[in-house]
Amino acid sequence: MDITSIVRKNIRELKPYSCARNEFKGEASVYLDANENPMNAPYNRYPDPLQGELKAKIAKIKSVRASQIMLGVGSDEPIDLLIRIFCEPRADNIVAIDPTYGMYQVCADINDVAYRKVLLNEDFSLDADLVLAATDAHTKLIFLCSPNNPTGNSLDREEIRKIISGFKGIVIVDEAYIDFSLEPSWLTELDTYLNLVVLQTFSKAWGLASVRCGMAFASEEVIGYLNNVKYPYNLNLLTQEFVSEQLDHESRKSEWVKMLLEQRTFLQEQLETISWIEKIYPSDANFLLVKVPDANLIYNQLVDKGIIVRNRNKISLCLGCLRITVGTEVENVTFINELKQL
Numbered sequence: 001m002d003i004t005s006i007v008r009k010n011i012r013e014l015k016p017y018s019c020a021r022n023e024f025k026g027e028a029s030v031y032l033d034a035n036e037n038p039m040n041a042p043y044n045r046y047p048d049p050l051q052g053e054l055k056a057k058i059a060k061i062k063s064v065r066a067s068q069i070m071l072g073v074g075s076d077e078p079i080d081l082l083i084r085i086f087c088e089p090r091a092d093n094i095v096a097i098d099p100t101y102g103m104y105q106v107c108a109d110i111n112d113v114a115y116r117k118v119l120l121n122e123d124f125s126l127d128a129d130l131v132l133a134a135t136d137a138h139t140k141l142i143f144l145c146s147p148n149n150p151t152g153n154s155l156d157r158e159e160i161r162k163i164i165s166g167f168k169g170i171v172i173v174d175e176a177y178i179d180f181s182l183e184p185s186w187l188t189e190l191d192t193y194l195n196l197v198v199l200q201t202f203s204k205a206w207g208l209a210s211v212r213c214g215m216a217f218a219s220e221e222v223i224g225y226l227n228n229v230k231y232p233y234n235l236n237l238l239t240q241e242f243v244s245e246q247l248d249h250e251s252r253k254s255e256w257v258k259m260l261l262e263q264r265t266f267l268q269e270q271l272e273t274i275s276w277i278e279k280i281y282p283s284d285a286n287f288l289l290v291k292v293p294d295a296n297l298i299y300n301q302l303v304d305k306g307i308i309v310r311n312r313n314k315i316s317l318c319l320g321c322l323r324i325t326v327g328t329e330v331e332n333v334t335f336i337n338e339l340k341q342l
């Protein structure tokens with residue numbers, strides 16, 4: 001698989017910006033190279049553009065090489081960058097499952113790249129042949145999301161494998177919810193498939209949505225292009241330090257996940273006792289997709305009670321569906337009690 005041949009010409013030939021922190025790496029006693037204010041306030045210095053310390057910790061936890069990691073301002077940043085690296089506006093196209101996370105299409109639209117949706121099966125399962133059949137010589141990226149948002153299910157591993165091995169472009173597997181799933185991550189396959197990009201994030205299980213830090217894992221070659229195209233100092237030092245500190249408390253994340261999975265079961269069991277609920281879809285994520293008789297009405301009734309869920313009524317295959325994030329025990333009990341009184 002030749003990655004370079006599918007990179008846009010301007011990106012392939014790009015001479016990336018070389019910042020002061022790139023040109024001199026290491027320890028010195030006097031820094032007069034970056035026009036910084038010398039007064040240590042203490043954030044007067046530019047941060048490490050490639051986040052070496054943070055990546056070393058992530059590499060250890062995820063059992064990958066640091067050189068296989070790109071960190072972004074949320075996983076939304078690598079989603080946008082991958083489109084800009086590989087897709088020629090008004091010429092190339094992207095194929096993605098439908099329904100799925102809305103940002104793929106928004107980023108494609110912003111970049112003026114055609115976005116082809118391939119409907120999942122009625123039970124939200126993936127048909128690799130349909131996805132591959134939607135590609136042509138101008139398809140550069142395929143977006144998959146597993147566990148998928150907003151459907152909550154994991155996509156079949158062998159169907160995903162068929163797509164990665166059968167496609168001569170980049171396949172992105174968005175694993176934002178992988179911590180809540182018993183399915184194995186695709187991170188272990190990075191060395192097998194050089195066209196595989198795995199996205200994960202600190203926004204969900206790690207409880208750091210407001211910090212804005214996402215991870216892209218890929219072959220060194222793809223990571224190199226991501227690094228060339230990103231803003232040099234995309235992750236500020238506050239973020240790098242804070243996320244690094246949080247990584248020392250992985251057990252706390254695991255306890256949160258355990259609690260949330262118990263609460264997901266509680267919500268599921270409670271919802272099953274409500275006779276007018278039409279369907280509760282199985283979930284490998286920290287939310288449940290639920291089919292109700294009148295989603296708009298129930299959504300508004302819950303809003304009036306001060307409870308906000310996500311109305312997914314207008315999304316493909318999700319007619320009549322609400323997406324309910326698993327909250328704390330108190331929040332979930334409040335939600336169920338209000339729902340039972342509607």
Ligand SMILES: *Cc1c(COP(=O)(O)O)cnc(C)c1O
Pocket residue numbers: 073074075076077101145149174176200201202203204209212213214
């Ligand atoms: C929440 C979510 C993300 C996270 O995005 P960030 O920019 O990292 O906060 C990514 N992908 C999917 C499918 C999501 O649901």
